Amino acid sequence: MAVGENIRINPARLWDSLMAMAQIGPGIAGGNNRQTLTDADGEGRHLFARWCDAAGLTMGVDTMGNMFATRAGTEDLAPVYMGSHLDTQPTGGKYDGVLGVLGALEVVRTMNDLGIRTRHPIVVTNWTNEEGARFAPAMLASGVFAGIHTEDYAKARLDPEGLRFGDELARIGWVGDEVVGARKIHAMFELHIEQGPILEAEGREIGVVTHGQGLWWLEITLTGKDAHTGSTPMAMRVNAGLGMARITERVHQIAMSHQPGAVGAVGQVKVFPNSRNVIPGRVVFTVDIRSPEQGKLDLMRGEVERAAHAVAAELGLGCSIEPVGHFDPVTFDPGLVGVVRSAAERLGYSHMDIVSGAGHDACWINRVAPTVMVMCPCVGGLSHNEAEEISPEWAAAGTDVLLHAVLEVAGVVG
Ligand code: HGY
Numbered sequence: 156m157a158v159g160e161n162i163r164i165n166p167a168r169l170w171d172s173l174m175a176m177a178q179i180g181p182g183i184a185g186g187n188n189r190q191t192l193t194d195a196d197g198e199g200r201h202l203f204a205r206w207c208d209a210a211g212l213t214m215g216v217d218t219m220g221n222m223f224a225t226r227a228g229t230e231d232l233a234p235v236y237m238g239s240h241l242d243t244q245p246t247g248g249k250y251d252g253v254l255g256v257l258g259a260l261e262v263v264r265t266m267n268d269l270g271i272r273t274r275h276p277i278v279v280t281n282w283t284n285e286e287g288a289r290f291a292p293a294m295l296a297s298g299v300f301a302g303i304h305t306e307d308y309a310k311a312r313l314d315p316e317g318l319r320f321g322d323e324l325a326r327i328g329w330v331g332d333e334v335v336g337a338r339k340i341h342a343m344f345e346l347h348i349e350q351g352p353i354l355e356a357e358g359r360e361i362g363v364v365t366h367g368q369g370l371w372w373l374e375i376t377l378t379g380k381d382a383h384t385g386s387t388p389m390a391m392r393v394n395a396g397l398g399m400a401r402i403t404e405r406v407h408q409i410a411m412s413h414q415p416g417a418v419g420a421v422g423q424v425k426v427f428p429n430s431r432n433v434i435p436g437r438v439v440f441t442v443d444i445r446s447p448e449q450g451k452l453d454l455m456r457g458e459v460e461r462a463a464h465a466v467a468a469e470l471g472l473g474c475s476i477e478p479v480g481h482f483d484p485v486t487f488d489p490g491l492v493g494v495v496r497s498a499a500e501r502l503g504y505s506h507m508d509i510v511s512g513a514g515h516d517a518c519w520i521n522r523v524a525p526t527v528m529v530m531c532p533c534v535g536g537l538s539h540n541e542a543e544e545i546s547p548e549w550a551a552a553g554t555d556v557l558l559h560a561v562l563e564v565a566g567v568v569g
C-alpha cells in the first residue's frame with residue numbers, strides 16, 4: 156500500500172539540522188573539515204546521538220564505530236536501514252554524506268510527528284570513515300561490515316601522521332560493543348548528493364541510482380635520488396618528481412582513451428624531501444581510476460601499471476605499485492530501484508535513472524542486503540570542495556522520496 160503522497164518531511168527542520176552539523180569541524184572557506192576519528196568527528200557523533208535520543212531512537216554502536224539508531228517496528232523483523240556518513244574531506248562540503256544521515260533522521264522525526272508505525276523496525280545509520288581521506292581505503296567501516304575487509308586490517312590503517320585507525324577510534328571514545336556485520340538488514344537506502352553535474356543540467360530533482368561505477372586506488376612509489384637542483388647536470392638526474400608528472404599525464408590519456416564512461420586522476424602526492432632546491436628522490440602518489448564498466452576498469456588498471464613501469468624504466472627510477480582501494484561496478488537492487496522511482500513519480504518530482512560516479516557505503520552494503528540510493532542535484536555538480544552547495548528544495552525532495560520509499564518497504568501499520 157503506497158503512503159499518501161501528501162505526507163512530506165519538514166524542510167526547515169532538515170535544513171536547520173544540516174546547518175547545525177556544519178558548525179562542527181568548519182573548513183576555512185565555508186565548508187567542513189570533519190575528518191574521520193578527529194575530535195570534530197567525535198563532536199559530530201555526539202550531536203547526532205543527542206538528536207537520535209530526542210527522537211526516541213535506541214543507539215547501538217559496533218566495534219568499528221558504526222552508529223545504528225533504531226525506531227521499533229510492530230513486528231520482530233529485520234530492520235530497514237537508511238543512512239550515510241558524517242565524516243568529510245579535509246576541504247569538504249556541508250552535504251556530502253551528511254544529507255544522507257540527517258535526511259534519514261528527518262524521516263524518523265516526520266514519522267514521529269504523524270504517529271506512523273511500521274512493521275519493520277527502522278534504523279538510521281552513520282558509517283565510520285566513508286571518505287578514506289585520512290585512512291585509506293574509502294568506505295572502510297561499511298567494508299568491514301560487508302566482509303570485504305577484516306577488522307584487524309581496518310584498525311591497522313595509518314593516517315599521514317602514522318596514527319592507527321584503532322587507536323584514534325578509541326581516543327575519541329567511539330568503539331562500540333556490537334560485532335561488526337552481525338546485524339541483519341531487510342533493505343538499505345542511502346540518500347546522497349549527486350556530486351556531479353547531470354541532474355542539475357537535466358533539470359531533474361531526483362536521481363534514481365541504478366548502478367555505481369567501480370574504482371581502483373593504486374598507490375605508486377617512485378624512487379630516484381635526492382640531488383641539488385642547481386649543480387646536478389640534467390643527464391645525471393634520477394628525478395622521481397618528473398616520473399610522477401609523466402605518469403599523471405598518462406593516467407589522464409588512458410582515461411580519455413576509454414571515453415565515454417571512464418575517469419582518472421592523481422589527487423594525492425607526497426614528495427620527498429619536498430625542498431625547493433632538491434630534486435625529489437622519492438614520490439608517493441595515488442592514482443584514482445573509475446568506470447561503470449568492469450572491462451574498462453580492468454583494462455585501465457593494466458594500462459596504468461604498464462605505463463608507470465615504462466616511465467620508471469626511462470628515468471632509471473624504482474617503481475612499486477600497491478592497490479589501496481578497490482570495488483567493482485555495482486548494480487543496486489532492481490526492486491528497490493522501482494520503489495524509489497515510483498515514490499518520486501507519486502510525489503511529482505522530476506527524476507531520471509543515474510549511475511553514481513562516486514563510491515558510497517551503499518556500494519558495500521549492496522553485497523549483503525538489498526540496497527539502493529536516492530540522489531539530489533548539487534550546484535554545478537561541485538563536491539569535495541568547500542563551495543559544495545544544494546538548495547533546501549533539493550534536500551527536501553530527496554528526503555521526501557526517502558520517506559515514501561522507506562515507508563513502503565517497512566510496511567505502514569494501521
Ligand atoms: O571516493 C569516493 O568516491 C567517495 O567520495 N569516498
Ligand code: MN
Pocket residue numbers: 240251252285347515
Ligand atoms: Mn559521500
Ligand code: MN
Pocket residue numbers: 244251286539
Ligand atoms: Mn565524499
